[in-house]
Amino acid sequence: MSETIDSASLLDRAGELIDRAIKAGAEAADAVVVRGRSSSVSVRLGKVEGTESSESDDFSLRVFVGRRVASVSANPGFDLQQLAERAVAMAKASPEDPYASLADPERLAKSWPDLELYDPTEVGADSLAEAALAMEAAALGVPGVMNSSGAGASAGMGGLVLVTSHGFSGSYSASRFGRSVSVIAGEGTKMERDYDFDSRLYFADLRDPAEIGRAAGERVVKRLNPRQAPTAKNVTVVFDPRMARGIAGHIAGAINGASVARKTSFLRDKMGKQVLKTGLSVTDDPLVVRGSSSRPFDGEGITGERLVMIEDGVLNHWFLSTSTANELGLSTNGRGVRGGTSVSPASTNLALEPGGISPEELIRSVGTGFYVTELIGQGVNMVTGEYSRGATGFWIENGELAYPVSEVTIASNLVDMFMRITPASDIDRKFGVAAPTLAIEGMTLAGR
Incomplete structure (x- = not known):
């Protein structure tokens, strides 16, 4: 899967968009390109049912006029000037947001580590189909397995290009390869279904298709x-x-700063207090080499660090982006994630130890x-x-x-x-x- 995206070109285009937004009246701005490439093959009962491929570079521009903020999105080929003027006009007509702002310039990453997130291995449709068929065949070969719900294999990449008006410019890409199979055992009203899967950043790290298939078959037979x-x-x-x-995901959701600010977390009043059994810890680390959710910087240009979110059962941190931190009277810890035209906090490589x-x-x-x-x-x-x-x-x-x-x-x-x-x-x-x-x-x- 060769990287066909010209990051330098996207950075230049995002930078030009920022310049035009400032000239149109914005006091500050950032431009983001969320990148994606993917291909997948699905099979069922020994036949290929579908192949899919997609490519996207989704631009978004966020502008600030005083305490007013607006965001707009566009696909490649948009008119830079029109988009910049539209965003500024929207911001001027928007209500004030006392918490929204760009990240503190002193916190912006000046350099970042190579986390080895991108594997350029080319995996064609034939190879994807071969893996999917092998998984299904192995699962159907387990005694007691009667039918297949299908198998699939995929390869893709995604990444982020970010430019801000106060000096940040950077990009990164991450690859992703996946395999999954679902099968049925039993008959009539006594049927059971189960599955197995694998997902990795590096193609060579994927489990063998036959191993995944056998595991799915053995799991479902045990459920009869x-x-x-x-x-x-x-x-x-x-x-x-x-x-x-x-369960770990529920912990992450409960200590998300956005939920705390909205008062929608049952742990919102528990900072510095015991929330897990004594001896338990929860860590979050965005800088794990080849980590599934690693990133060299967040959606606002800040490099996060490993945090012990809960230590010996005691809550130490919320997940924070800049706006959420502003609302809570705190400082961001580099957990901002771009979602469409917004930035919200989220975990990275989270572990209940x-x-x-x-x-x-x-x-x-x-x-x-x-x-x-x-x-x-x-x-x-x-x-x-x-x-x-x-x-x-x-x-x-x-x-x-x-x-x-x-x-x-x-x-x-x-x-x-x-x-x-x-x-x-x-x-x-x-x-x-x-x-x-x-x-x-x-x-x-x-x-x-």
Whole structure:
């Protein structure tokens, strides 16, 4: 996948757009190009069902006139002068925003590390199809697998070009390769579905297609003939790493400065207080070499640093962009992300740090409980922390996975759940949100 984007040309065009905005009456401005290239192939039952490819360079211009701000977007080929004049006219007609501004010039990155985010490997449609077909064939070859929901492989790249009126100019690109397969076991009303996947920045780091396929097939066969567990309180629920990443994601959402400013986070009053069980930490690091969510600078031109967001259970930081930090009376920590014409804070390579025991030891220590492999529904209220999700997985008896379970609901409150987490040691840091197997005590299970 060769990089066909001329970053120098885009930087020049963004710089010219800034100049025209200033001449049109803007006091400050930044211009962004969000870049994307992707190709994918999907197959089902041994036949290619579809191939897709896309390319985009989406420009956006943000201008400031006093405390008034406006943003406009355009595709390549737009008229620079018209866009600049339109943005300034919109800003002059906009209400004042006391918090919006460019980042402090003293905080702007002057240089940044090479994080090795781009792999130029060319992967054609034939190679993508070959991988997808191999995954599906391997999955269908597992005894008990009856049908396929399809398999797919993809290759792409994305990146950011940013120029500001107060001296920042930079760009970076990141590649992404992916493989996934979903299959069905059983028949009639007793069918079960499961999947496996992999996603990496470097093509050579991807798991073998046959390995992914076999894993998907073995997962779904284990789910056959599930039972419904009895309703019970004070159940210890063990989240496998896939589901545990969702718990880590809830932590990230609750400590996002934008949610705190809007008063939509149940942790909004917890800065400096204990929010996780003693001994637990959550880190966020944008500068991991070949990290899934790494970036040499954020959407405002600031290079972030590794932060221990929660240390020994105590909340240390919010995720902050400049405007959110201004609203909270703080300073940005380089977590600004461009989304369309806006900038909002978000995590980078976030990890709920692991414990010292293996997942097998953790399950043995539970004795009796519920091991979750899939969650259903969106029953999480980030304002109150109320948590209620449909779930499937396996019943734990005598410290071992005993039989598959489906059609149950697990419920609690994230405030309580966070204080009862016990992590295993099996973290996989290739994901932008990473977590090991987690055991959470004291949950309610609604079953038969």
